[in-house]
Amino acid sequence: MLQGAVGDVRLVNRSSRQLVEKRMADPVRHDTEVGALRALVGSGLPVPQLVEVAPGSILMTHLPGERLDRLDVRRQRDGLVASASLLRRLHRMQLPAGLPNAPDDAWIIRRYRDAGGPPLPLRIPPARRAVFCHGDWTNGNLLVTDTEITGVVDWEAAHIGDPLRELSRAGWGASLNNPRSFDALVDAYGADRADVLAWTPIHAAELWLWFAEAGPPEYLASLTRRLASWPA
Secondary structure (H helix, E strand, C coil): CECCCCCEEEEEEECCEEEEEEECCCHHHHHHHHHHHHHCCCCCCCCCCEEEEECCEEEEECCCCEEHHHCCHHHHHHHHHHHHHHHHHHHCCCCCCCCCECCCHHHHHHHHHHHCCCCCCCCCCCCCCCEEECCCCCHHHEEEECCEEEEECCCCCCEEECHHHHHHHHHHHHHCCCCHHHHHHHHHHCCCHHHHHCCHHHHHHHHHHHHHHHCCHHHHHHHHHHHHCCCC
8 A cells, every 4th residue: 555645545557557546535636636637747747647537536657766755854855855846847837727726724724723723923925826736745745766856646635826835835844854944945946935934834733733633642742842832
């Protein structure tokens, strides 16, 4: 069984060809991933190719490489930096039809405050032009050989949204393991650090809600301690 936070992912063999089968119970996420991968055909981005689509199931090509989050801290940072040009390319693509809108940040803020999370300086930064977003650009969804990105997988959270929101989510998530990752990714992407940093409290609130609802409890406790010392 391969990695899959919202579905079952496994390798299968068809006619001596190794493929990836992904099963998802959520039809919205299923249709989103299918729509995103269809929109990416011919983009030059290293993404899986659809082989067969059925309700609740997607069969796609298997990409080479190792998950970036399984490498040492230095190689993770280098791989994340190498992915910045791919993220920029995605954000410059024509907007595909049919993808969901960005997450509702006002709703995230309300839920977080209602749930009693640690105080955070929560505000929604000014909106920028909407772009094609992956939705979960993390070390766990990037495949790499040496420092070359050979795959960007798991497109079920793709949406139309703010590019700096996506960049900030990727950088802040990586910084939890390596504080240098945030600046490294933002600089490689070519964005203003202050503008990207403004989004980080929302990502912190979103992650806290995830752990509060899905666990495990020790992750929630650790994140709660971290957020309790967030600068005012």
